[in-house]
Amino acid sequence: MKADARTIPGGWVALAAPHRLGGSTHLDILRSWTLAAGIVGLCGTVIFGASAAKVLLVAMLSAIATDCIVGYARARPVVGGLSHASLTGLLLGLTLPATVPWYIPAIGSLIAVVFGKIVFGGLGHFCWQPALVGRVVLQLLFLPTLSLSLHPTWPILAPGHLLVGRLDQPQRVEMAGYGGWFAQPHDANVQALAMERPVQTLRAFAQGRFRPDGGLAYEPLLREKLPPWQDSIFGLVPGGIGETCTLALIIAGLYLIYRGFLRWQMPVVMIAAAAVAAALLPVESGGNEGGYDWFPVFAVEQGRAVGVAYVLYHLTSGELMLGAFLIAGDMTTTPMRARGQALFAAGVGVLTIFMRLYGVVECECYWSILAMNTLVGVIDGRLRRRVFGMDEEP
Amino acid sequence: MSLLLNLLGPREGFEGGLFLPDFKQATSRRPIENVVARDPLRVPLQVSRTMPTKPEVAVGDSVLRGQRIAALVGTASVSVHAPTSGRVVEIDRVWTAREGFLPCAVIEPDGRDTAAPCNRTWSEESMVLQLAEHGVIVPAPLMPAHELIRQATQAGVTDLIVSAMETEPYLTSDLRTLVEQHGRFLDMTGELADALGVHHVYFALPYRHRRVVKRVCAEAAGRHIEISPLSDRYPQCQPNLLVKTILDREVPPGGTPLDVEAVVVPLTTIRMAADAVFSDRPVTHAIVTVAGDAVEHAGTYRVPIGTSVRQLADRVGLLAPVRQAVWGGPLTGIALTRDETVISADTAAILLFSQVHATNPVPCIRCGWCVEDCPVGLDPAALVQLEPASSADEQTKAHLKTCLDCGLCSYVCPATLPLAATIHRARERFCTTSSHSSGGA
Known part of the structure; x- marks a missing residue:
């Protein structure tokens, strides 16, 4: 029989099964x-x-x-x-x-x-x-x-100078009267503002450097020491280049989850664990007479649930969001299985808040990711899957 | 029943697995087409090297469609029949995908396709004999159907599962057979259940094809056959996982469903058996899905056994030069290297691709996808590391024997490591007793 010339040239490729691949390299x-x-x-x-x-x-x-x-x-x-x-x-x-x-x-x-x-x-x-x-x-x-402690204030561009402004000569702003980045006047001469990092404020708060003000502890912190919540969502607070913009980090993380390259357990569990730790672990400034105040999440002052706001500030300030969405999910340095990653992320979240509240090292999220990276072998060994048809393995 | 199904969704039986892009749109709605033999057919005279037969034709003989051309020898073998009427012009050997060279009879069709007179003397006792005489086989692992029935009876099975699950991409031969002649299979399933003396009969089919499920449910009303619509998460089609999903029994490492008193029979065997028992038609054609990006008229074809892949490719037309040809499914099939390979009775698909999914292995990046997707809970990335070792401990051997060869680990691997192939090699090296995965599709 005569085959069409273009049908089957010689040299078919022989490979072992499977012959089609998923395609994500x-x-x-x-x-x-x-x-x-x-x-x-x-x-x-x-x-x-x-x-x-x-x-x-x-x-x-x-x-x-x-x-x-x-x-x-x-x-x-x-x-x-x-x-x-x-x-x-x-x-x-x-x-x-x-x-x-x-x-x-x-x-x-x-x-x-x-x-x-x-x-x-x-x-x-x-x-x-x-x-x-x-x-x-x-x-x-x-x-x-x-170091944060040697440089208490870090700069950020002022309104009207985004993208093109210079950070060289920032104007010092006091948090007490600061109405938020959006409320700042547009001034051609002030290209940058210098203020304290929220994470440093929270750290100082936890270590008892703010004394309760007439029985109020969280209320003055939120009102006078921290920027408004919009600023920490849009990233208009001082910090590392990628650490501040929570919104962008969430979008980037969602993209990675959508592509299937980041397991959702990693950021979700990490942030949840950090939230739980921040909600429960005691802070020194909260209590009266220098005592520790447990369960800050339940704090209510002047009829406002200030404890919840305090926990949310912990989540959006510092390196936690960058760590959760972009850095900790690195495949090589995390456990293989989703539940192993959840355990890993829980460890990172709790360690981060613990080091922030009671530790002296800065970049606490990075240190805790590195610490948990060290334990990946142990987590993987503990969380093997049960093999089909075999009894439970030790 | 169908309302309940819609509310509850399919059963989820095993951990792991993956919903694959299934590429069935091209073929799933096209009816099965007959391929008429015009060119000489090279019909293998035995199905497998381990199933000896005695040829009954010589060069120059005229044969009719369905006429026996080789008689079975011994108990574990089946007869072979001529797929069309014509003249035997040569006795030669032919290449088959799974069995290599087999003796063959070259039959030149006369174009009239005259059928041999059929003999409808059917009695229940002789059903097993009829199956052997008509060449009914189980495709994977390749064995005669009556041999599977004998083993199942010896093992004292209590449950029969008929599997119409085709979870591999591209394959639609079972689906199309079900759509076109469903009632017959339920009849045959009932006969087979009677012959085996099982307590429960299950008919597994993909939940996703809702209309097929409804029709089969309607047909099955009043019969003692439970319709099990399952999720088509790959590899649900594996017998061991069917037993796990439907019966919640786990086959021990290296075992078969027979070890847990169940037997899995693929729909292909039921189709052949129905033809043989009800219509006295021997196995002369294979229902083959021909698909892939190089195929012009992708579809499901009823192909005479002995047609070469080249003839088939000419029949379906090609859009592009073929770089890779696969016998069987894209994840578990065999790569074809020669186009004179013939369609045998156990062929389910011929896939012709114009592109090769090349691999370029890099070190494992520990993504964990293979661990997460393995249907039997193995750690493929760890198993392949023992490749250079000369021996393996008992636990590793058990793990190797548990592997179903589904190919998912290689499929998902972003480092394109040949995990499945390496595990397969390691099993052949370390576990010499090859009792792996016999007893169903």
Whole structure:
């Protein structure tokens, strides 16, 4: 018989089953993750101006350059190469404030790639999230620049100067009379405002540095020490480039969950655990006569549920949102199963709030993610699936 | 019944699994088409190398459709019949996908397709004999139907599950057979249940095809057959998981449904048996889904056994050059390397693809998708790490034997690691006693 010329040329490919694949490769995962981090980075650039873009760019370029140089030196291609390097650099940049000099993100990315990834053997082998390794080493190396306690006020662009303003000469604003970012007058001469980070205020509150004011503790904190809630949702408070904009972080996280690259258990359980911890753990300033006040969530002052507002401020300030939606969900450094990840996330959430309330280290969310990364092997070993048809395994 | 079904939804029996994009739109609404044999057919003279037969034709003989051309030898074998009328021009050997080279008779069709006279002397005692005589087989694992009945009777099964689940993408042969001739299968299921002496009979079919479920439910009214509409989460079609979902019994590692007093019979076997027992028609055609992105007229075809894949491709037309051809489902099938492979009785699908889903393995990135989706709770990423080892402990062996070869781990792996293939190799190396997964589709 005569076959049509275009029917079946020789050389059919013989591979083992399955012959069709799902189609999501590790590069898709890394690129989607980079896109999600890019959304947050864009919002950070709007809020903190060109210097934020510079920090992100330097961090990414340094990570990519380091990866290329190492790949060249070892004469073998780096797995996941540019995608993973740029993601690591971007995440590192998101954790840094926009005011740092250029060499800090450069050195941080170098450390992240070399000591976070390469020494463990590349993609898939490291046990601590590389960007966070870079971040905490930076925190130790450049303590005078990055420490919150040495720099009590951090800058943010003033209204009318978003994206184009400069952070150089901020005007100090006192929280007591601060009506919120949106209520600030548009002043051509004031390009930036400097204020305290909400997370630092909360930390000081928990450590009893605010004395109760006529029996009121939470009410003065909320009214006079913290910015209005809209500001912390839109990210118009000082902090790291990607840490402040809660809305952008939620959108980025939802995108990753939609793509199936982030399990919803990770952010949901982490935030829920942090909420529970903040709701229950005692704070020193709340109680009368310097005692500890347990269960701050139930505090009611002047007929207002101030305890709930206090807990919500804990969730939206600091690094918690960035950690929950973008950093902690890294596949390599988290448990395999969804319930393992839930356990991991619960640990991170509780540890974060615990360290914030009683600890002295800053970047508490990053430290707790690294701490839980260390326990991933234990969690995975404890949460194996039962094999079909076999008795329960020990 | 149907209101209740709509409210409750399908049963969910096993942990893991995945809803795959099923690509059935192209074929599920097209009726089964007959493929007429015009070119010489290379009919294998035995179904498998382990099922010996004695050829009954010689070069130059004329044969009629349904005429026996090879008689079974021994008990665990089946006879083979001519798929069309014509003349035997050669006795040769032919390549089949699963069994390799088999002896074959080359039959040149005369175009009249005259049927052999049929002999409707049916009695209940001889049903098992009839099945053997008419060439009724169970496709996976390949064995004669009467052999499965014998094993099931020996094992003393209490439950019979007839499986019309096709959860693999592209496959629609069971669905189309069900749509076109459902009542017959329920009759045959009842006969088979009587022969086996089982207590409960279940008919598993995909819940998603609601109208088929309704029609089968209506047909089954008054019979002692429970219709089990199941979710089409892959791999629900695996016999072990059907037993788990319907009966909530777990087959031990390396065992078969017979170990838990159940037997799973695929719809293909029921179809062949119904033809054989009720109409005295032997197995001469296979119902084959021909699909894939290279196929122009994708559909379900009734193909004479002995048609080569090349002839079939000419019949259905091609849109693009074929890069990959698969015998069977896309997740568990066998890659074809030669286009003279013939359609055998156990063929369910021929998939012709113009693209190869190439793999480019990188180290595991610990995404955990394989662990989450494995239907039997294995950790494929950990199992493949023992590949270079020379031996495995008992627990690992049990894990390897539990694997159903469904291929989901490789399907989802973002690092495109060949997990399923590696586990399959490891099982063949470490677990030499190959008693794996016999006893149903």
